[in-house]
Amino acid sequence: MTATAPPRSASEAGPDSGKSAGRGRLRPRIPQRLRNIALPYLLLLPALALELLIHIVPMVFGILISFKSLTLFYIRHWSSAPWAGFDNYKIAVKIHQPIGQALLHSFWVTIAFTVLSVGLSWLIGTAAAILMQDTFRGRALLRAIFLVPYALPVYAAVITWTFMFQQNTGLVNHVLHDQLHVTSDKPFWLIGGNSFWALVIVSVWKSWPFAFLALMAGLQNIPRELYEAAAMDGAGVWQQIRKITMPSLRPVNQVLVLVLFLWTFNDFNTPYVMFGQSAPHQADLISIHIYQSSFITWNFGSGSAMSVLLLLFLLLVTAVYLLITSRRRGDADA
Amino acid sequence: MPRIPAQPSPMAQPRSFVWTRRVVLTLLLIFVLVPVYVMLSSSLKNLQDVQGSFRWIPSGLTVKPYVDIWKTIPLAHYFMNSLIVSVSATLFSVAVAIFASYGVSRYRFPGRRLFTVTVLSTQMFPGILFLLPLYLIFVNIGNSTGITLNGSRLGLIITYLTFSLPFSIWMLVGYFDSIPRDLDEAAKVDGCGPMGALFRVVVPAAVPGIVAVCVYAFMTAWGEVLFASVMTNESTRTLAVGLREYATQNDVYWNQVMAASLVVSVPVVAGFLLLQRYLVAGLTAGAVK
Known part of the structure; x- marks a missing residue:
């Protein structure tokens, strides 16, 4: 894929790669200084334009339509949709009305799901990275296998899990009911309360390899001398993990x-x-x-209002998180 | 793979550590491999085997699911759509990222920090937040200019290429920073312009990083579901949407679905595993900064 770059560059650089005087003759109007100032911006321009088109403009636009009552009827001429003021927001946060109630419920489900999934993925990733820090036979192969869930296309992996969670034909119920006899009958996994746990399991399976990958990279940067010094002082492996590895991984974490x-x-x-x-x-x-x-009821206004609330929440969490962790890091450095 | 220097432990590991390692890694190996085994073994089963209770060992092996799936759903069609979209998105994304990273890495200019922060922060936006407005924008651009972005591959390509852009720029800046500036200064003394220095010196030296970025961009585009499900129609449908749609029907030939899942996974997984050391090296280069 990258092989296309060098030949193209050669032909591109060809004409003006001669004497700089020759280039000056070609473009006499633009002074060298101005060109030097403009160049970095020109380099960033394509990236900036694309980010604006796909992310920034739609986001601003999204905030705008969250104040409109934009239904299916207005989609083709959205600007004529009536303004709704804060109505969409009011509906979303009225927790005793059906819509607000459902949104709040969904919010709590997402919080529980995220805490469980991130916690477990981080825990497994950390354990695996630390246990595989030293060489042993089969380490390289094992690492490649552990990265497979990360490399698989999400839908292929999740479809396979969906098959495993089928009530009658799935592997999970076969093992639990037929082989281990843990359950008296075959439970449903994709509807009802179990579906939450099915979701957590699939999510952990998919995300822990990324934690593993990042932490393995982080472990590379710990100087070996630290371990040698600790070993001289008589610290065992477990102590080394607690006293050296974990604190050194803090920036990565x-x-x-x-x-x-x-x-x-x-x-x-x-x-x-x-x-x-x-x-x-x-x-x-x-x-x-x-x-x-949004897409089932075609009520884009209220969908956008919910999205904006979600973004505000994420911004808040991120800001608080960075504030707390950075301060703690500062303390540790001082 | 052997690129990562393994650290021999400075002291003999106690038995407790070795046993913990064996037990934990074995359990993890099972957790990781069971779905892979289910995918592989079920794709070779005949229909009775996947319609009754689950069987660890197939009663007989057959490659029929691999043949039939192309007729059950228009898999080849989806495959082509995914391939066109993913390859184009990857090429454009990497090209755009190379220019932007070169600018960030080699020049100091007002707004440099603002640019990197803005681009990286788009990573945290919930996809759902700009899905609705983007859909509306695409529909309206189509109405007023005649350029169809909604439902077309072009719209999907533009969207996907921005998904991998932030991470690609972040990683390539780390890579470019690690290439000594003296090299491009020397090239400029030899008469190359800034572009000459970029393509003759920096890009060739950063090939591992660029390869890693390509892998990442391709994987991102190949696996995306949300935007594909809204922005494609019957003729531009990608694998993600097509397979998902079939798999959530009531009467599913699971052996065929597993065969299809395996077929769409093999190119990505193989590519990733072959090139993973570049990706890990790229991640490390980014993490060092």
Whole structure:
């Protein structure tokens, strides 16, 4: 894929790669100084334009339409949709009305799901990375296998899990009921209360390899001398992990936990592939909930208001998190 | 894979550590591999085996699901759509990221920090937040200019390429920073312009990082579900949408679905595992900063 770059550059650089005087003759109007100032901005321009088109403008636009009552009728001429003031927001936060109640429920489900999934993924990733810090036979192969869930396309992985969770034909019930006799009958996993746990398991399976990958990279940067010095002082392996490895991983963990949190909280793919458009009540994650209330009912105004509330919440959490962890890091450095 | 220097422990490991390692890693291995085994074994089963109670060992092996799935759903069609979208998104994303990273890495200018922070922070937006407005924008651009973005591959390509952009820029800036500046200064003395220095010196030296970014961008586009499910129609449907739709029907030929899942996974997983050391090296380079 990258092989295309060098030949193209050669032909591009060809004409003006001669004497700089020759280039000056070609473009005499623009002074060298101005060109030097403009160049970095030109380099960033494509990236900036795309980010603006796909992320920034839609976000501003989204905030705008959250104040409109934008229903299916107005989609083709959204600007003529009537202004709704804060109505969409009021409906979303009225927790004793059906819509607000459902949103709040979905919010709590998402919080529980995210805390469980991130906690477990981080724990497993950390354990695996530390246990695999030293060489042993089969380490490279094991590492490759552990990265498979991360490399698999999300939908292929989740579809396979959906098959495993089928009530009659799935592996999970076969093992629990037929082989281990833990359950008296075959429970449903994709509807009802169990669906929440099914979602957590799939999410952990998918996300822990990323934690593992990031932490393995982090472990590379711990100087070996630290361990040698500790060993000289008589610290055992467990003590070394507690006193050297864990504190050294703190900067990686600061970013990793935040990224995992945001990804998991916003996860749409897993529940959508598992349950389709109508998630079970007990596993009604917020992104699915908003998707449903926008694209099923075609009420974009209230869907946008919910999205904005979600963004505000995420901004708040991120700001508080960075404030707390950075301060603690500062203390540790001082 | 052997790129990561393993650290021999400075002291003999106690038995408790070795046993913990064996037990934990074995359990993890089972957790990771069971779905992979289910996918592989079920894709080789005949229909009775996947319609009754689950069987660990297939009663007989058959490759029929791999043949039938192309007729059950238009898999080849989805495959082509996914391939076109993912490859185009990857190429454009990497090209755009190379220019932007070069600018950030080699120049000091007002707004540099603002740019990196803005681009990276778009990573945290919930997809659902800009899905609705983006959909509306695409529909309205189509209405007023005639350029169809909604339902077309072009719209999906543009969208996907921005998904991998922040991470790609972040990683490539780390890579470019690690390439000595003296090299491009020398090239400039030899008469190369800034672009000449970029393509003759920096890009060739950063090939591992660029490969890693390509892998990442391709994986991102290949696996995306949310935007594909809203922004495609019958003729531009990608694998993600097509397979999901089939798998959530009532009467599913699970052996065929597993065969299809395996077919769409093999190229990505193989590519990832072959190139993972570049990705890990890229992550490390980014993490060092």
